[in-house]
Structures are given as C-alpha cells and as structure tokens.
Amino acid sequence: MQKPIEEANQAALSHMYNAEPVLVDVAPASEVMPQLGEGMLLHAGPPVQWPAMCSPMQGAVAGALRYQGWAGTEEEAAALASSGSVTLQSAHDFSAVGPMTGIFSPSMPVFVVENRTLGNQAYCTINEGLGKVMRFGANDDSVIERLRWIEKTLAPALREAVLRAGGVELRPIMAQALAMGDEMHQRNVAATSLFFRAIAPHLVRGSSQQASLSEVTDFLVGNDQFFLNLAMAAAKSAMDAAASINGSTLITAMSRNGTNFGIRIGALGNRWFTAPSLMPDGLYFPGFTSDDANPDMGDSAILETLGLGAFAMAGSPAVVGFVGAGTYRDALNYTQEMGEITLGHHPHLSIPNLDYQGVPSGIDLRKVVETGISPAINTGIAHKEAGAGQVGAGIARAPLECFHQALEALVNEMESR
Amino acid sequence: MAEKRDLLGGPPATINVGLEVFADTLQELGFPVVRVDWRPPAGGDHRLTDLLSRLERSGGPNRISDSEGPGT
Known part of the structure; x- marks a missing residue:
C-alpha cells in the first residue's frame, strides 16, 4: 500500500500529465479576469509592492499605467504607483502568468487557454517581440504604441481566427516542437512555426480584417519567441490542475x-x-x-x-x-x-x-x-x-x-x- | 578465504563514493575507478534531515480528494 504522500503525488501527477491545454480565445484581460478592474495591475512572481519592486518592474508598471490612460507621463505614473492607490497583485492568483515583468492591465489582450481535461483556464499576455518591450521594463512611446497595436489589430484578428478554428490544441504542438529542438523557454522557433501553420488558414479565411493581415502575419513570423506565452499559459493550466x-x-x-x-x-x-x-x-x-x-x-x-x-x-x-x-x-x-x-x-x-x-x-x-x-x-x-x-x-x-x-x-x- | 586473498593478489577494482580526491589519486596511478556521485542527504544539515524524517513519519492525510479541483 502506498503512503499517503505518494498517493497524493500520484493524483497530482495524473492531473498534471493528463492536462490538455487548448487555446480557446484571445480576449481582453478584464473580460476573462473580471476582478482585474480599474486601478489594478498584475505582475510576475510572488506578491511585491511598488517600493520593493526592481527598476524594470517599476518601469513596466509605469508604462502600463500610461497605456491604460490612468497616467499621462512617466512621472505621473510613478507618483500614482508610489501613492499606493494602484492595487498590485500577483498574476498567479488570477490563474495568469506573464514573462519577465509579467504586467497585466485590464485592456491588455490575453491568450485564454483551457485545460479540456478539467475545464480550468489559464491566461498569458501576447508576446511583444524583441527590442524595447514592456516585459523587460521599457515604457517609452514606441512600447505603448506597440501594445495598442496588439490590442486593436493583432488580438482581434487572432481572436477571430481562434474562434473560427474551434480552438487550437497546444499539447500536440508542444510535443512536436520538443522533437524539433525547442525547449520552449529560450527557444520557440519550431513551436511558433507550427502554431503559425495551424492558425494561418483561419486568419485568412473569412477575415473581417483583410487590410491588417499582412501586418499581423509579418508580426507572427518575425518573432521566434511568439509561442513562449502560449507555452506558459499551457503549463499554468496543467500546474493549476x-x-x-x-x-x-x-x-x-x-x-x-x-x-x-x-x-x-x-x-x-x-x-x-x-x-x-x-x-x-x-x-x-x-x-x-x-x-x-x-x-x-x-x-x-x-x-x-x-x-x-x-x-x-x-x-x-x-x-x-x-x-x-x-x-x-x-x-x-x-x-x-x-x-x-x-x-x-x-x-x-x-x-x-x-x-x-x-x-x-x-x-x-x-x-x-x-x-x-x-x-x-x-x-x-x-x-x-x-x-x-x-x-x-x-x-x-x-x-x-x-x-x-x-x-x-x-x-x-x-x-x- | 580465497576471495580475501584474491583481493590483495591482483590490481584493485575500486568504486569511489563521494569525495573525488581518492578517485583522482588512484586514477593518477593508473588504476581504473568507478565514481559514484554521492552527497550526504540535505548536505548533512541535521535540521533538514530531521524535517524530512518527520515528514515521512507524519505521512499526510489518508484521504485524497479529487473534488478539490484545480487551484489558482
């Protein structure tokens, strides 16, 4: 007879190994996490408040406050955050995970990944690409502008495509990408390519946003790490299970x-x-x-x-x-x-x-x-x-x-x- | 008794557990050594080994409920 700890671990492993993560939607964060409302941001890692945050995370918080329109300048944003009137919470408590600074604000679109085995969902922001990006603490106008493009152009196109596809199963992509040399943390080129192959027909067919399709496809094929955020949401859905x-x-x-x-x-x-x-x-x-x-x-x-x-x-x-x-x-x-x-x-x-x-x-x-x-x-x-x-x-x-x-x-x- | 005599009658067959310095010395002298990577549990920290033993004894609850469902 197994000891209780071993039984518990076998039950946990069974839930973890049998998770079937499926990308089911791309939605505004506040739509799928209704508690994430006015004056609240989520961040990576265990809970931390503004004074103890490292500089890149403070930079990302300030950028997110400007992106939301809650502050006009970086100085205003820093003053707002340091006043304590912005609620800062760990993304993990919302079944969410974000790379590096991992900031979520209500308007940011997120991948909605559902573990079809148990029905629980997990969320991750959309990877911004390389260069100056919020996940590394950058927050200038180019960063905010890219986030708005992701919100207004990329996310709606992806949402249409994902819904038209009836969801995209992620575990087969991850298994195949691993066999193609991705470890899915610092290398996602195979997984990103496989995801693009899965979603491209649905992006194109019947899209209501034909004019932006070339921008969207350029963005997807120009970022080898695009799949990172999908792999993270998939992993979170398995670990929460x-x-x-x-x-x-x-x-x-x-x-x-x-x-x-x-x-x-x-x-x-x-x-x-x-x-x-x-x-x-x-x-x-x-x-x-x-x-x-x-x-x-x-x-x-x-x-x-x-x-x-x-x-x-x-x-x-x-x-x-x-x-x-x-x-x-x-x-x-x-x-x-x-x-x-x-x-x-x-x-x-x-x-x-x-x-x-x-x-x-x-x-x-x-x-x-x-x-x-x-x-x-x-x-x-x-x-x-x-x-x-x-x-x-x-x-x-x-x-x-x-x-x-x-x-x-x-x-x-x-x-x- | 025959086996004991054999032990000293030929070249040593050595398995080295833990500290690498013994294996290094034998190898420098040309003798083959099989190395076993062994470290004392919890780095020899008695507080931690005591906690591990207590965890093993306490075992955990007997009832595992799948109805708890996914956490956050």
Missing part, C-alpha cells in the same frame, strides 16, 4: 518578481515561500556584462515547473550556446540532473535523442531538499535599469531557501492535524 491536493509535495509554481523568488507546493495551496532572486549565469549581448543584469525575473519558470526549459535542455542542442550552458554534454547533464529531483517523466513530452524518454517532470520538494539540487531555469536577462531591455540569456537556479521554508511549513501543518 495539480494544485491544492492534500499531502502532495509537488512543486506547483516557481516564479520570480525580480526581487524575490517564490514557490508553491501542492499541499499548501496558494501560499508562497520566498527568498531573494539569484543572478542568472549567462551570456551577455555585446556591450553588456553581469554588472548590468537584474536578478532573475518572470513567471516563465512555470515551464520548468512542468518539465520544459532547462529540464528539457537535452532535447534542444541549439539553445545550449544561447544560454551559455557549455557543450551538448552539459545540456544532457542538466536534464539528467533535473531527473534527480522530479517524481516522473512526462508521458506526452518526450526527447527523441534520449530514446523518447519523457522530460523530467514534477519537482518533488523532498527530493530538492534531500539532494540539495536546485531547479535550473533557462531565462532571459533584463537590464537592472528600466528601459534598457534585454541584455543576455542564461541559466538561473531557484534559491534552496524557498524549499527549506516550504518543508518546515509542511511538516508543521501535517503534525498539527
């Missing part, structure tokens, strides 16, 4: 707000366990060094929580150089090392060059503490000052302190019953 299961030691969320890193475990629901975010170890774009880098940031670690990103690095030789992981042997070592701290291998996300073994999937709190192996995360690196954007990419580690805290809390909880 495994959350809040009594006795489970499964890690259900890992996330960073640029100041602190936070984790959640199945047995303790929505409670966060946090420690200061660590600095990523990576490669920097010309002209930048580690002195320019902000500590680890973003909700995108939900991908590693599922078993993608650094956990799947053995299936993505092309990403190894980009994140400065070393040789392919090192990539293989990352995947094997992450297998030491997971409860299993994902049955639907396999790595061809490991004889189709599934990615190591389902981080076990106990194994992390016992082995001292900290989850690795492939990540973009933001400049520590708002507005400068991305300065590199690399690999970050989750601080072990979060796991130690979670273990202590779990033991106290169980012994008090």
